[in-house]
Amino acid sequence: MAADPHTLRSLSMEPQSTIAQDRVGALLNGRYELLRLVGAGGMGAVYEARNTWTGRRVAIKVLHPAFAQNEEVLARFFREAQAATRIAHPSIVEVLDLGQDGADGVYYIVQEFLEGRDLRAEMDEVGAMSPRRAVELMAPVMAALAAAHAKGVVHRDIKPENIFIAHGPDGAVTPKLIDFGISKMVDLEPDLLRRTTPGTTLGTPYYMSPEQCRGDAGLDGRSDVWGVGAVLYEMLSGSLAFEAPNYNSLIVKIVTSAPAPLAERAPEVPAELAAIVHRALTASLDARLPSMEAFLEALRRYPLDRPSAPPMPCVPARRRAVVPAVAGLGVACALLLALASRGSAVHSAPAPVARPAATRVEVIAPAAVETVPASAVAAPPRAIARPRRVAAPRTAVRPASRVELAPPVVAPPPLERSANGALILPP
Template identity: 40%
Template structure:
């Protein structure tokens, strides 16, 4: 069956990339396996679907964020090689990581061993600390955006900037729009706060850590809106109740990062990484324990766009 979008991509950039099979698609992008002709390397080619690419705000933000992300050179960040608009197609080419997503891994084997969870979380925190130091906030940290290299097992983070591309356009016409994945969204992001910083990524990574160690999310809800309300106003069950063998200091490091107020979390992702690897580091740095936040009952935030469908590959949309 003919794929009109693929045909359009081939017509626009077929002289630069040999476009292969589709790896996955969702609300924000479509990804193809491709081969860069000149450099003879295999890449993941991510393109905006026409319904988004025709909006100048989304397209321009997509390209700006992709170009910014291309400046990130870190062992735990998926490299972005190039981004451009050609023939009406907004696209970016990035390294194709052979392996699976952390989401796929958890679906396949369940919760992780404590040492493995600690290592993976520290690797992602390291990537986030580096990105934040360069002025880039991910805004959509979740297991499907964490890739696990098949050979080395190392974690690499992908999809910087895609959520922000849609967020900027929607904010032009809608107040209080929440962009991201509801199950991993920080309270301030759920409330549509325009001023989120690296601590929102820290919260999302703590949700991933909670899930990695316990085998379940901090909150369960029947809808995206209900999930966001719980992130804003409810406190999750202590990790110790769900998995008593998790070291208390590790559980406390994650639970602090899940504080409702950004100021009550770890100061930055670099600090979070240090306490994940050595939870005693928090005390050594003189960082006092955060008080447990009191539950609140805020007005319901608006529902975010529906999540993208599950991909059959490790590429995140």
């Protein structure tokens, strides 16, 4: 019997947690003991269970009894088990059994039990991911989808909730694609293909391709390319590729517009990677990445190990010789500055030379004569004040000469006194 859309909506919206919880502890088909309820939805429930014959821990998806006579729902339920078995990929959850309970007639799928959490929970915790992390998580899923497409299976419901990040006993992480419930086997008989009526939309709206939103017939792997692009967009930016206040507005937006550039939502995402994601989200099928293999290959070519722009090297600025602009700077100060600027290490100042308090040092400069107290020569000052310019005595004026800085030495040479009591500076 065909499914009535109104009945499907009302049943899927009906809370099933109470009914599902009542099954905990039951023995399904005389073999599977239901240990605990993992999750419940409108279509059924998932349990952690144990195969009492082998002792293996498994996950069992039980279809709600209300759908036991619904041909369309049953076809989708069987298709999920058949599709996963048909592909047999390490990044697709393994289906172990499919059956019907002999006691109350409910249908069930037995799958491998996975430890971990889905991608939605991961994204809710960490927010936007680095390009490396996003690609590492999605590449195995894309390889699984490529294998599915090669077997004629289109998933049609790519979303973070259907990507499970499984943790193995050894700590290895294996992303796995789950829930092929609305997958489409493109080589099935025409009567089975007609179970999905053209003009109906199947999938999660935020990740549906434009052709899915329009209800087009003849969907192929490029719809999954779009779905993966929408998930990668959200992983990299922390934002949905398309948002709208209601379902109808969202459908119109997906069909008629392009997503906001990743450069605006996540400027740190490299332009090359953003371009790959946007090509997957191209509305035109002809312009979109042609296959999941092409999408995966484009990501593999992207240099994830390429280092980002290195920071500027932290090299100490080279010390430059400072030549004071003020003419007539005291030679004792200039000598000390020269020693410091050329990297000479002066561990201690020379011992002060006893001088009469009135003794002054005469310094000959091109434009003026400057005098500083001799006591200033005894030790290097902590701060160099701007020298005071005074008129030069006529007797002290000599032809202008260039003051040359002495080569670096450990300590200044001793100063000698002239006959008139002035200090004689070294040449």
